[in-house]
Amino acid sequence: MYTKPVCGWVFCLGCCLWLLSGSVQAAPRGQKDTGILTATRLADADADGVSDGSDLCPGTPVGMAVNAYGCPLSQSSCDYTTSTVTLLSAGGSAGSTVTTRYVLANNVGTILQISPTASFTGLTGTATYMAVAITYDGVVTNLSVGSTLSAVSASCLDLSDALVFKACIAPVPTCDYQVGATIVLTSAGGSTGAGVKTSYVLTDATGKLISVSATPSFSTMGLVAGAYSAYGLTYTDDASIVNLVANGTATLSQVTASCLIVSTGLSLTLCGGCKTSCVPILISRLR
Incomplete structure (x- = not known):
């Protein structure tokens, strides 16, 4: 029987709960205990179909769809909107031969990132993730991107409970x-x-005429970052054209003429002027 400090971990989004530590006797995760401990590991306290010994998300609400680790397959609300996620952790074992790695896995337990700190970068799109701390002593196998959490093994190994979170990262506009x-x-x-x-006309996202030009070019002075569209309009030059004016209220659909053809719109994205900071120019009299 292996005697070690309590290898307890707590992940949290905004606060940390510290665990009391002590000395208990327990078999490393993945190794079979004997006697009453075996019966305890076969229990399923939250009735999610995953035994307590393999459940990385104890206390899952009844009826929630879970993966093989007892963790929710999806979250309804977004916890992060940034591509970098930094978590807080507490507990765990320490020692000269003990190593801790923080693992980001997808919602079915496939390892995506491995880090020496509880921080993960490069997240994209909208997805539900599992964050797990893995502590081991000696040689570890299958702790690699593309492997699964259940495949990781070592002579002494412990996994924290998982923190399940949802990241919703909007695509960066081109x-x-x-x-x-x-x-x-x-x-x-x-x-x-x-x-x-x-x-030629430039319209904003609501279809309002922002600029009208005799050539396919437009000034963007005074405009704000966002989505725009450019169109070419060909019409009879008989003074029948109406509403072809950038007055802030007329829309492209309101432009009419005795004969009018409107091209397919070309979508454009404007971004903010100065990428970092704008430094004003100072003008002074030369003496």
Whole structure:
């Protein structure tokens, strides 16, 4: 029987609960205990179908869908919206030959990241994760990205309870132009000849006309970062065109003429002007 300090871990999103530590006798995770301990490990206190000895998420609500480790397969609300997640931990064993690694796994227990600290980076999209602290003594096997938590083994090994969290990271927009720069586009097609005119318009995300130009280029001075669309309009030059004005209220759908053709919209994304900080220019008289 292996005697070791309580290898208890607590992960939390905003606070840390510290565990009382002491000395108990217990077999390393994955090794079979004898006598009454065997019966305890076969128990399933939260009735999720995973025995307490293998359950990394004790106390799961009844009826919740869980994975092979007794942890929820999904979370309804988002805990993080950043690509880097830093957690707090408490407890665990220590010693000259004891190693602790923090593991980020997906919702079915496949290892995604391994870190010496409770911090994980590069998260993308929306997903539910499991964070687990693994403490071992000696040589460890299968502690690698792509392996599963259940495949990790060592002569002395302990896994913390898992912290299940959901990260929702919005995709970083691809900037076509910076606010303050001039949008310069090219056009092809359209009708030409006497009595025919072409204008180009820039609309915001609601379809309102932001700019009207005789050429496929627009100033972005005074605009805010966001989504825009550019269109080419060809129409009869007989003064029948109405609402072709960037007055902040007219929309593209309100533009009419005796003969009007509107091109397919070209989506554009404007990003904030200065990427870091804007330093004002000081002008002084030369003496």
